[in-house]
Amino acid sequence: MSVRRTLPQKERSLIGAWCFCDHYGPDDVNMDVAPHPHTGLQTVSWLFTGEIEHRDSLGVHAYVRPGELNLMTGGSGICHSEVSTPSSSVLHGVQLWLALPDAHRDAPRDFQHHVPPTVSVSGCAVRVFLGTLAGSTSPVRTFTPLLGAEVVLPAGSRVEFEVSPSFEHGVLLDTGDVSVEETVLSPGSLGYVGTGRSTLTLSSREGARVVLLGGEPFGEEIVMWWNFVGRTHDEIAAFREEWQAEGERFGRVQGYPGDRLPAPALPGGRLRPRGNPA
Template identity: 50%
Template sequence: MTRFDAPAEEQLTRTVVSPGPTTLLLESREVPLGGIRGITVHRSLPQRGLPTVGAWCFLDYFDEAGVPMQVLPHPHTGLQTVTWPLNGEIRHRDSELSDVHIEPGQLNIMTSGHGISHSEFSTPQPEGVSLTGVQLWVALPQHFAHIEPFFEQHVDLPVWSRDGIRAQVFVGAIGDAASPATTFSPLLGADVTVDAGTATSIPVDPSFEHAVLIVEGEAIVDGVRVTPGPLLYIGDGCDSIRVESDTGARAILIGGEPFAEDLVMWWNFVGRDHDEIVTARDEWEAGSARFGHVPGHGDDRIPAPPLPSVTLTPRRRRL
């Protein structure tokens, strides 16, 4: 997925006092992505003061709401994209000649490294079904930021379950349920379903920080009531996350070791300084071989927006 907006940030909105790790409830913001899609997404990452959760540096929830997703070829650098549909199906094509359909419960993970381009189009949905899902980005550590690009699809992912909770693990591991997806830093990503009347805990790595996005229903997570929209941040130092729900819920759980490197994020590029971003933009606009060509679209593609008139600087953590 591509960004049509200039990067913006939101304030941390609520602090919950607790005896354990810090918990913060962070409001998402609505971002119109324009173009031929006309989709408005709910963006939870990055936030002001919290540019990353682990190496996760971007999190959008999208709802097609009757408008087909039609994302023409666009570039990426320095990151991995994780596409996770909740309902509906998406066709992915990229400059590494991948051409796949992805359904709920299946993972597309694309490593851009030095540079890749791709497109994403929703396929015709059954009557009454609206395409919904999440798009996430993972920042690549500097040592891996310029590796050769590649793409993976995983259609058989492990499931961890306990006492009314079922977690399909798409990145990293919960207990013995370990995803086969390639990652370059310690990470966790899971689609969690909570039955009505559940009250139990998910074991997690205490060296990780985590965040929970409710996409359906309502739950109390580590003592904080969470509904669809806000992102609950949970600081490192805990070995489990308590989840309770009277009505049932579905959530996206992400986590990872706090990411220590400074990042400059602009449009679809992740780099370390202003000049790196400028070079990537110029090469995309010039049709450089760096980003290849996505078959099936002719010369159609998304142009890069103008650069701001100021020097791009890293987003800094203020927690």
């Protein structure tokens, strides 16, 4: 599968609490991701094409479909599997993670599903799956102020959104062409806009689909490795050891016909926090 990891990268580790963005497909592929663990984060699944079957150690059995949000809270520990369904010949979407603030990073396991309505703004189709934009508010609970939305711009369109000046924003270009303010994004790239703006302007010559992410700067250092978000190297190493030992922290996925995914070896040096440049 073609995967573009637009976050984290050298230039930027977080946008608000958004700490991970994998932009994948479209690819004709059968996906089978065995049960694997998470800590200290929420996973946000958003599809453009295809269908994925989700099972987790909370006991949830659900499906990820285009235009529908699935948000899973890992907190102190969870594991889940992801398998494309037989009806899915092509997969195309984004997999996103949200870092949990220190006060809530041991939150209990949770799963939320939401189908956002489509609203029209200056001829653009907007689906708000987290936070508030263009008068549309998602009921999905998060632990920090956030924004997540899909915006489809027709050819020749220009739209100005009112946004919170306390938010920083990222604009991921999925298909077509788009300019953020006056900066043209290349296909598959993520444009960053810092805090202090009360409006955000997008325009497209030939039409585009983008994912708009936003949030208040996170303000905490995090350590990310494999599927874990923590605060120190030793904490991550302990998570890995407990997963390998099949400890109770992560629970078990029922109904997946196969083995769990083993953790890779830790790197030779100590893991360091991911910071953002000024």
